[in-house]
Amino acid sequence: MKVIVDLCVVPLGVGLSVSAYVAACERVIREAGLKSQLHAYGTNIEGEWDEVMAAVKRCHEVVHAMGAPRITSSMRLGTRTDREQTMEDKIASVERALDRAASDPGA
Amino acid sequence: MKVIVDLCVVPLGVGLSVSAYVAACERVIREAGLKSQLHAYGTNIEGEWDEVMAAVKRCHEVVHAMGAPRITSSMRLGTRTDREQTMEDKIASVERALDRAASDPGA
Amino acid sequence: MKVIVDLCVVPLGVGLSVSAYVAACERVIREAGLKSQLHAYGTNIEGEWDEVMAAVKRCHEVVHAMGAPRITSSMRLGTRTDREQTMEDKIASVERALDRAASDPGA
Amino acid sequence: MKVIVDLCVVPLGVGLSVSAYVAACERVIREAGLKSQLHAYGTNIEGEWDEVMAAVKRCHEVVHAMGAPRITSSMRLGTRTDREQTMEDKIASVERALDRAASDPGA
Numbered sequence: 001m002k003v004i005v006d007l008c009v010v011p012l013g014v015g016l017s018v019s020a021y022v023a024a025c026e027r028v029i030r031e032a033g034l035k036s037q038l039h040a041y042g043t044n045i046e047g048e049w050d051e052v053m054a055a056v057k058r059c060h061e062v063v064h065a066m067g068a069p070r071i072t073s074s075m076r077l078g079t080r081t082d083r084e085q086t087m088e089d090k091i092a093s094v095e096r097a098l099d100r101a102a103s104d105p106g107a
Numbered sequence: 108m109k110v111i112v113d114l115c116v117v118p119l120g121v122g123l124s125v126s127a128y129v130a131a132c133e134r135v136i137r138e139a140g141l142k143s144q145l146h147a148y149g150t151n152i153e154g155e156w157d158e159v160m161a162a163v164k165r166c167h168e169v170v171h172a173m174g175a176p177r178i179t180s181s182m183r184l185g186t187r188t189d190r191e192q193t194m195e196d197k198i199a200s201v202e203r204a205l206d207r208a209a210s211d212p213g214a
Numbered sequence: 215m216k217v218i219v220d221l222c223v224v225p226l227g228v229g230l231s232v233s234a235y236v237a238a239c240e241r242v243i244r245e246a247g248l249k250s251q252l253h254a255y256g257t258n259i260e261g262e263w264d265e266v267m268a269a270v271k272r273c274h275e276v277v278h279a280m281g282a283p284r285i286t287s288s289m290r291l292g293t294r295t296d297r298e299q300t301m302e303d304k305i306a307s308v309e310r311a312l313d314r315a316a317s318d319p320g321a
Numbered sequence: 322m323k324v325i326v327d328l329c330v331v332p333l334g335v336g337l338s339v340s341a342y343v344a345a346c347e348r349v350i351r352e353a354g355l356k357s358q359l360h361a362y363g364t365n366i367e368g369e370w371d372e373v374m375a376a377v378k379r380c381h382e383v384v385h386a387m388g389a390p391r392i393t394s395s396m397r398l399g400t401r402t403d404r405e406q407t408m409e410d411k412i413a414s415v416e417r418a419l420d421r422a423a424s425d426p427g428a
Binding site: 070072 | 160186188
Protein backbone atom coordinates (compact mmCIF):
# COMPACT_ATOMS: atom_id res chain seq x y z
CA MET A 1 0.00 0.00 0.00
CA LYS A 2 1.41 3.32 -1.13
CA VAL A 3 0.92 6.39 1.03
CA ILE A 4 1.50 10.11 0.72
CA VAL A 5 1.97 11.75 4.10
CA ASP A 6 2.47 15.29 5.26
CA LEU A 7 4.58 15.34 8.41
CA CYS A 8 5.33 18.14 10.86
CA VAL A 9 7.58 17.22 13.79
CA VAL A 10 7.60 19.61 16.78
CA PRO A 11 10.23 19.07 19.51
CA LEU A 12 9.38 20.47 22.96
CA GLY A 13 11.79 21.50 25.68
CA VAL A 14 14.52 22.66 23.30
CA GLY A 15 13.69 26.33 22.96
CA LEU A 16 12.24 28.25 20.07
CA SER A 17 14.46 27.22 17.18
CA VAL A 18 13.46 23.86 15.82
CA SER A 19 15.20 23.95 12.42
CA ALA A 20 18.08 21.64 13.45
CA TYR A 21 15.53 19.01 14.44
CA VAL A 22 13.50 19.43 11.27
CA ALA A 23 16.72 19.16 9.25
CA ALA A 24 17.58 15.93 11.06
CA CYS A 25 14.20 14.54 10.02
CA GLU A 26 14.88 15.57 6.43
CA ARG A 27 18.13 13.58 6.52
CA VAL A 28 16.31 10.56 7.94
CA ILE A 29 13.77 10.72 5.11
CA ARG A 30 16.41 11.16 2.41
CA GLU A 31 18.62 8.40 3.81
CA ALA A 32 15.60 6.12 3.68
CA GLY A 33 15.49 6.78 -0.06
CA LEU A 34 12.00 8.23 0.14
CA LYS A 35 10.69 10.88 -2.20
CA SER A 36 9.97 14.02 -0.21
CA GLN A 37 9.36 17.74 -0.52
CA LEU A 38 9.91 20.21 2.28
CA HIS A 39 7.47 23.12 2.66
CA ALA A 40 7.08 25.93 5.17
CA TYR A 41 4.99 23.89 7.62
CA GLY A 42 6.01 20.29 7.12
CA THR A 43 7.25 17.77 4.59
CA ASN A 44 5.44 15.68 2.00
CA ILE A 45 6.68 12.08 1.82
CA GLU A 46 5.68 9.43 -0.70
CA GLY A 47 6.38 5.72 -0.61
CA GLU A 48 5.34 2.31 0.61
CA TRP A 49 3.42 2.54 3.89
CA ASP A 50 5.91 0.50 5.94
CA GLU A 51 8.93 2.42 4.67
CA VAL A 52 7.33 5.80 5.22
CA MET A 53 6.18 4.88 8.72
CA ALA A 54 9.61 3.46 9.58
CA ALA A 55 11.09 6.85 8.61
CA VAL A 56 8.53 8.70 10.76
CA LYS A 57 9.45 6.51 13.74
CA ARG A 58 13.14 7.08 13.05
CA CYS A 59 12.49 10.86 13.02
CA HIS A 60 11.09 10.64 16.55
CA GLU A 61 14.01 8.47 17.69
CA VAL A 62 16.62 10.81 16.17
CA VAL A 63 15.00 13.98 17.55
CA HIS A 64 14.84 12.41 21.03
CA ALA A 65 18.50 11.37 20.69
CA MET A 66 19.37 14.99 19.83
CA GLY A 67 18.05 15.99 23.24
CA ALA A 68 14.35 16.76 22.81
CA PRO A 69 12.57 15.05 25.71
CA ARG A 70 9.13 15.51 24.18
CA ILE A 71 7.83 15.54 20.61
CA THR A 72 4.40 16.23 19.20
CA SER A 73 3.96 15.60 15.49
CA SER A 74 1.03 16.10 13.21
CA MET A 75 0.55 14.08 10.07
CA ARG A 76 -1.88 13.64 7.20
CA LEU A 77 -1.95 10.23 5.53
CA GLY A 78 -3.51 9.56 2.14
CA THR A 79 -4.03 6.15 0.55
CA ARG A 80 -6.08 5.16 -2.49
CA THR A 81 -6.87 1.90 -4.19
CA ASP A 82 -8.57 3.25 -7.31
CA ARG A 83 -5.33 4.36 -8.98
CA GLU A 84 -1.71 5.36 -8.44
CA GLN A 85 -1.19 9.02 -7.67
CA THR A 86 2.13 10.74 -6.97
CA MET A 87 2.77 14.01 -5.16
CA GLU A 88 3.39 15.65 -8.56
CA ASP A 89 0.08 14.27 -9.87
CA LYS A 90 -1.77 15.87 -6.98
CA ILE A 91 -0.28 19.30 -7.60
CA ALA A 92 -0.69 19.05 -11.39
CA SER A 93 -4.32 18.10 -10.94
CA VAL A 94 -5.02 21.26 -8.92
CA GLU A 95 -3.09 23.40 -11.38
CA ARG A 96 -5.10 22.04 -14.30
CA ALA A 97 -8.28 22.89 -12.43
CA LEU A 98 -6.96 26.41 -11.84
CA ASP A 99 -6.18 26.78 -15.55
CA ARG A 100 -9.63 25.55 -16.55
CA ALA A 101 -11.28 28.13 -14.32
CA ALA A 102 -8.99 30.89 -15.60
CA SER A 103 -9.88 30.15 -19.22
CA ASP A 104 -13.59 30.09 -18.37
CA PRO A 105 -14.27 33.00 -16.05
CA GLY A 106 -17.93 32.14 -16.04
CA ALA A 107 -17.29 28.70 -14.58
CA MET B 108 8.87 3.81 22.60
CA LYS B 109 5.36 4.58 23.85
CA VAL B 110 3.13 6.89 21.85
CA ILE B 111 -0.21 8.60 22.33
CA VAL B 112 -1.88 9.35 19.02
CA ASP B 113 -5.06 11.10 18.02
CA LEU B 114 -6.42 9.58 14.82
CA CYS B 115 -9.20 10.73 12.50
CA VAL B 116 -9.85 8.53 9.46
CA VAL B 117 -11.86 10.07 6.60
CA PRO B 118 -13.05 7.77 3.79
CA LEU B 119 -13.75 9.45 0.44
CA GLY B 120 -16.07 8.24 -2.28
CA VAL B 121 -18.56 6.62 0.07
CA GLY B 122 -21.02 9.44 0.59
CA LEU B 123 -21.66 11.59 3.61
CA SER B 124 -22.06 9.07 6.40
CA VAL B 125 -18.74 7.81 7.61
CA SER B 126 -19.76 6.30 10.96
CA ALA B 127 -19.63 2.69 9.77
CA TYR B 128 -16.00 3.22 8.70
CA VAL B 129 -15.06 4.96 11.94
CA ALA B 130 -16.71 2.11 13.87
CA ALA B 131 -14.67 -0.40 11.88
CA CYS B 132 -11.51 1.43 12.94
CA GLU B 133 -12.65 1.32 16.56
CA ARG B 134 -12.98 -2.42 16.29
CA VAL B 135 -9.50 -2.70 14.77
CA ILE B 136 -8.05 -0.70 17.66
CA ARG B 137 -9.91 -2.69 20.33
CA GLU B 138 -9.03 -6.03 18.74
CA ALA B 139 -5.39 -4.96 18.83
CA GLY B 140 -5.78 -4.68 22.62
CA LEU B 141 -4.87 -0.99 22.56
CA LYS B 142 -6.18 1.51 25.06
CA SER B 143 -8.33 4.05 23.24
CA GLN B 144 -10.96 6.71 23.74
CA LEU B 145 -13.35 7.88 21.05
CA HIS B 146 -14.25 11.57 20.87
CA ALA B 147 -16.36 13.66 18.50
CA TYR B 148 -13.54 14.27 16.00
CA GLY B 149 -11.21 11.29 16.30
CA THR B 150 -9.86 8.70 18.68
CA ASN B 151 -7.04 8.78 21.22
CA ILE B 152 -4.88 5.64 21.19
CA GLU B 153 -2.09 4.76 23.61
CA GLY B 154 0.51 2.01 23.34
CA GLU B 155 3.83 0.90 21.97
CA TRP B 156 4.71 2.72 18.75
CA ASP B 157 4.81 -0.38 16.55
CA GLU B 158 1.52 -1.74 17.83
CA VAL B 159 -0.28 1.57 17.48
CA MET B 160 1.06 2.12 13.96
CA ALA B 161 0.15 -1.43 12.95
CA ALA B 162 -3.42 -0.67 14.05
CA VAL B 163 -3.46 2.59 12.05
CA LYS B 164 -2.32 0.69 8.96
CA ARG B 165 -4.96 -1.98 9.60
CA CYS B 166 -7.61 0.78 9.81
CA HIS B 167 -6.68 1.94 6.31
CA GLU B 168 -6.70 -1.64 5.00
CA VAL B 169 -10.09 -2.42 6.55
CA VAL B 170 -11.71 0.83 5.38
CA HIS B 171 -10.44 0.20 1.84
CA ALA B 172 -11.75 -3.38 2.04
CA MET B 173 -15.18 -2.00 3.05
CA GLY B 174 -15.27 -0.17 -0.28
CA ALA B 175 -13.69 3.23 0.27
CA PRO B 176 -11.33 3.81 -2.67
CA ARG B 177 -9.63 6.77 -1.03
CA ILE B 178 -8.80 7.65 2.58
CA THR B 179 -7.30 10.77 4.10
CA SER B 180 -6.45 10.56 7.77
CA SER B 181 -5.05 13.12 10.15
CA MET B 182 -3.06 12.16 13.19
CA ARG B 183 -1.21 13.72 16.12
CA LEU B 184 1.63 11.67 17.61
CA GLY B 185 3.18 12.38 21.00
CA THR B 186 6.26 10.70 22.45
CA ARG B 187 8.36 11.63 25.47
CA THR B 188 11.50 10.26 27.05
CA ASP B 189 11.48 12.26 30.28
CA ARG B 190 8.69 10.25 31.91
CA GLU B 191 5.76 7.95 31.32
CA GLN B 192 2.47 9.74 30.72
CA THR B 193 -0.88 8.11 30.04
CA MET B 194 -3.95 9.61 28.37
CA GLU B 195 -5.55 9.91 31.82
CA ASP B 196 -2.45 11.70 33.15
CA LYS B 197 -2.71 14.28 30.38
CA ILE B 198 -6.35 15.07 31.12
CA ALA B 199 -5.81 15.08 34.92
CA SER B 200 -2.91 17.46 34.50
CA VAL B 201 -5.08 19.99 32.64
CA GLU B 202 -7.91 19.57 35.14
CA ARG B 203 -5.56 20.25 38.07
CA ALA B 204 -4.39 23.42 36.30
CA LEU B 205 -8.03 24.46 35.86
CA ASP B 206 -8.68 23.88 39.56
CA ARG B 207 -5.63 25.89 40.60
CA ALA B 208 -6.77 28.83 38.51
CA ALA B 209 -10.31 28.57 39.89
CA SER B 210 -9.10 28.69 43.50
CA ASP B 211 -6.84 31.66 42.75
CA PRO B 212 -8.83 34.06 40.57
CA GLY B 213 -5.93 36.48 40.62
CA ALA B 214 -3.60 33.96 38.99
CA MET C 215 -22.39 28.32 9.55
CA LYS C 216 -21.92 25.88 12.43
CA VAL C 217 -18.58 24.18 12.90
CA ILE C 218 -17.16 21.41 15.05
CA VAL C 219 -13.43 21.78 15.55
CA ASP C 220 -10.79 19.75 17.29
CA LEU C 221 -8.04 22.02 18.60
CA CYS C 222 -4.62 21.21 20.03
CA VAL C 223 -2.53 24.22 21.10
CA VAL C 224 1.22 23.63 21.60
CA PRO C 225 3.28 26.42 23.21
CA LEU C 226 7.02 26.40 22.43
CA GLY C 227 9.81 27.86 24.51
CA VAL C 228 8.12 27.20 27.85
CA GLY C 229 9.57 23.82 28.75
CA LEU C 230 7.93 20.43 28.82
CA SER C 231 4.81 21.01 30.85
CA VAL C 232 2.09 22.60 28.79
CA SER C 233 -0.95 21.89 30.99
CA ALA C 234 -1.21 25.45 32.36
CA TYR C 235 -1.44 26.75 28.79
CA VAL C 236 -3.99 24.14 27.75
CA ALA C 237 -6.03 24.98 30.87
CA ALA C 238 -5.93 28.67 29.93
CA CYS C 239 -7.38 27.75 26.51
CA GLU C 240 -10.11 25.74 28.21
CA ARG C 241 -11.07 28.80 30.23
CA VAL C 242 -11.12 30.93 27.07
CA ILE C 243 -13.46 28.44 25.40
CA ARG C 244 -15.77 28.16 28.41
CA GLU C 245 -15.88 31.92 28.96
CA ALA C 246 -16.93 32.26 25.32
CA GLY C 247 -19.94 30.11 26.20
CA LEU C 248 -18.95 27.46 23.66
CA LYS C 249 -19.76 23.81 24.05
CA SER C 250 -16.52 21.87 24.37
CA GLN C 251 -15.06 18.56 25.48
CA LEU C 252 -11.45 18.07 26.51
CA HIS C 253 -9.69 14.84 25.52
CA ALA C 254 -6.15 13.55 25.92
CA TYR C 255 -4.83 15.21 22.75
CA GLY C 256 -6.97 18.28 22.21
CA THR C 257 -10.42 19.73 22.70
CA ASN C 258 -13.61 19.44 20.68
CA ILE C 259 -15.48 22.74 20.29
CA GLU C 260 -18.89 23.27 18.71
CA GLY C 261 -20.56 26.52 17.74
CA GLU C 262 -21.01 29.23 15.16
CA TRP C 263 -17.91 29.58 12.94
CA ASP C 264 -17.12 33.15 13.93
CA GLU C 265 -17.49 32.52 17.65
CA VAL C 266 -15.37 29.36 17.57
CA MET C 267 -12.64 31.04 15.54
CA ALA C 268 -12.66 34.10 17.82
CA ALA C 269 -12.03 31.72 20.73
CA VAL C 270 -9.18 30.01 18.88
CA LYS C 271 -7.57 33.41 18.23
CA ARG C 272 -8.08 34.37 21.88
CA CYS C 273 -6.33 31.11 22.90
CA HIS C 274 -3.24 32.14 20.92
CA GLU C 275 -3.35 35.65 22.39
CA VAL C 276 -3.72 34.39 25.96
CA VAL C 277 -0.98 31.75 25.63
CA HIS C 278 1.40 34.38 24.20
CA ALA C 279 0.46 36.73 27.06
CA MET C 280 1.34 33.95 29.53
CA GLY C 281 4.87 34.02 28.17
CA ALA C 282 5.00 31.53 25.29
CA PRO C 283 6.85 33.27 22.44
CA ARG C 284 5.84 30.66 19.88
CA ILE C 285 2.73 28.54 19.39
CA THR C 286 1.94 25.81 16.89
CA SER C 287 -1.63 24.53 16.91
CA SER C 288 -3.30 21.83 14.92
CA MET C 289 -6.99 21.86 14.20
CA ARG C 290 -9.65 19.86 12.39
CA LEU C 291 -12.71 21.78 11.18
CA GLY C 292 -15.96 20.15 10.12
CA THR C 293 -18.91 21.89 8.50
CA ARG C 294 -21.97 20.44 6.81
CA THR C 295 -24.95 21.89 5.03
CA ASP C 296 -27.04 18.73 4.67
CA ARG C 297 -28.12 18.63 8.31
CA GLU C 298 -27.32 19.76 11.82
CA GLN C 299 -24.98 17.46 13.71
CA THR C 300 -23.72 17.95 17.27
CA MET C 301 -20.64 16.46 18.89
CA GLU C 302 -22.92 14.03 20.76
CA ASP C 303 -24.58 13.03 17.48
CA LYS C 304 -21.20 12.15 15.99
CA ILE C 305 -20.23 9.90 18.89
CA ALA C 306 -23.70 8.31 19.10
CA SER C 307 -23.58 7.57 15.39
CA VAL C 308 -20.30 5.65 15.73
CA GLU C 309 -21.58 3.82 18.81
CA ARG C 310 -24.72 2.72 16.99
CA ALA C 311 -22.54 1.39 14.17
CA LEU C 312 -20.46 -0.51 16.73
CA ASP C 313 -23.61 -2.02 18.24
CA ARG C 314 -24.94 -3.06 14.85
CA ALA C 315 -21.72 -4.86 14.05
CA ALA C 316 -21.67 -6.52 17.47
CA SER C 317 -25.19 -7.90 17.02
CA ASP C 318 -24.38 -9.12 13.51
CA PRO C 319 -20.92 -10.69 13.64
CA GLY C 320 -21.23 -11.60 9.98
CA ALA C 321 -21.55 -7.94 8.95
CA MET D 322 -0.94 38.99 14.96
CA LYS D 323 0.68 37.32 11.96
CA VAL D 324 0.05 33.64 11.32
CA ILE D 325 1.39 30.98 9.00
CA VAL D 326 -1.13 28.22 8.43
CA ASP D 327 -1.10 24.98 6.53
CA LEU D 328 -4.58 24.17 5.27
CA CYS D 329 -6.00 21.01 3.71
CA VAL D 330 -9.69 21.14 2.75
CA VAL D 331 -11.44 17.81 2.13
CA PRO D 332 -14.95 17.86 0.60
CA LEU D 333 -17.12 14.80 1.29
CA GLY D 334 -19.98 13.51 -0.78
CA VAL D 335 -18.56 14.64 -4.11
CA GLY D 336 -16.69 11.54 -5.20
CA LEU D 337 -13.00 10.86 -5.38
CA SER D 338 -11.66 13.82 -7.31
CA VAL D 339 -11.29 16.84 -5.12
CA SER D 340 -8.98 18.98 -7.28
CA ALA D 341 -11.71 21.36 -8.49
CA TYR D 342 -12.55 22.15 -4.86
CA VAL D 343 -8.92 22.59 -3.87
CA ALA D 344 -8.45 24.89 -6.89
CA ALA D 345 -11.46 26.94 -5.78
CA CYS D 346 -9.79 27.39 -2.38
CA GLU D 347 -6.58 28.48 -4.10
CA ARG D 348 -8.54 31.16 -5.93
CA VAL D 349 -10.14 32.32 -2.70
CA ILE D 350 -6.71 32.66 -1.08
CA ARG D 351 -5.20 34.49 -4.06
CA GLU D 352 -8.16 36.84 -4.41
CA ALA D 353 -7.73 37.70 -0.74
CA GLY D 354 -4.24 38.89 -1.65
CA LEU D 355 -2.62 36.42 0.73
CA LYS D 356 0.80 34.92 0.19
CA SER D 357 0.43 31.19 -0.30
CA GLN D 358 2.20 28.11 -1.60
CA LEU D 359 0.44 24.96 -2.75
CA HIS D 360 2.02 21.59 -1.94
CA ALA D 361 0.97 18.00 -2.49
CA TYR D 362 -1.08 17.75 0.72
CA GLY D 363 -2.27 21.28 1.45
CA THR D 364 -1.41 24.93 1.12
CA ASN D 365 0.76 27.24 3.20
CA ILE D 366 -0.79 30.66 3.80
CA GLU D 367 0.84 33.65 5.47
CA GLY D 368 -0.76 36.89 6.64
CA GLU D 369 -2.61 38.70 9.36
CA TRP D 370 -4.67 36.30 11.50
CA ASP D 371 -8.06 37.84 10.67
CA GLU D 372 -7.42 37.93 6.94
CA VAL D 373 -6.13 34.36 6.82
CA MET D 374 -9.06 33.06 8.88
CA ALA D 375 -11.55 34.99 6.73
CA ALA D 376 -10.09 33.21 3.70
CA VAL D 377 -10.35 29.82 5.41
CA LYS D 378 -14.02 30.51 6.18
CA ARG D 379 -14.59 31.64 2.59
CA CYS D 380 -13.02 28.36 1.37
CA HIS D 381 -15.63 26.39 3.32
CA GLU D 382 -18.43 28.63 2.02
CA VAL D 383 -17.28 28.33 -1.60
CA VAL D 384 -16.77 24.56 -1.45
CA HIS D 385 -20.26 24.13 0.04
CA ALA D 386 -21.66 26.41 -2.68
CA MET D 387 -20.00 24.18 -5.30
CA GLY D 388 -22.11 21.31 -4.01
CA ALA D 389 -20.13 19.60 -1.27
CA PRO D 390 -22.55 19.00 1.60
CA ARG D 391 -19.80 18.16 4.08
CA ILE D 392 -16.24 19.38 4.54
CA THR D 393 -13.52 18.29 6.91
CA SER D 394 -10.37 20.40 6.92
CA SER D 395 -7.14 20.06 8.81
CA MET D 396 -4.96 23.02 9.62
CA ARG D 397 -1.74 23.90 11.41
CA LEU D 398 -1.45 27.43 12.78
CA GLY D 399 1.82 29.03 13.84
CA THR D 400 2.20 32.37 15.62
CA ARG D 401 5.23 33.89 17.32
CA THR D 402 5.87 37.07 19.24
CA ASP D 403 9.67 36.86 19.49
CA ARG D 404 10.31 37.86 15.89
CA GLU D 405 8.84 38.06 12.40
CA GLN D 406 9.27 34.91 10.34
CA THR D 407 8.02 34.33 6.80
CA MET D 408 7.36 31.05 5.01
CA GLU D 409 10.64 31.55 3.10
CA ASP D 410 12.50 32.14 6.37
CA LYS D 411 11.24 28.84 7.74
CA ILE D 412 12.41 26.86 4.71
CA ALA D 413 15.75 28.71 4.51
CA SER D 414 16.36 28.00 8.17
CA VAL D 415 15.96 24.25 7.66
CA GLU D 416 18.13 24.35 4.52
CA ARG D 417 20.92 26.12 6.38
CA ALA D 418 20.75 23.45 9.07
CA LEU D 419 20.98 20.78 6.36
CA ASP D 420 24.04 22.52 4.87
CA ARG D 421 25.75 22.79 8.24
CA ALA D 422 25.31 19.10 8.86
CA ALA D 423 26.56 18.26 5.35
CA SER D 424 29.76 20.27 5.84
CA ASP D 425 30.35 18.69 9.25
CA PRO D 426 29.59 14.98 8.92
CA GLY D 427 30.61 14.48 12.53
CA ALA D 428 27.93 16.85 13.76
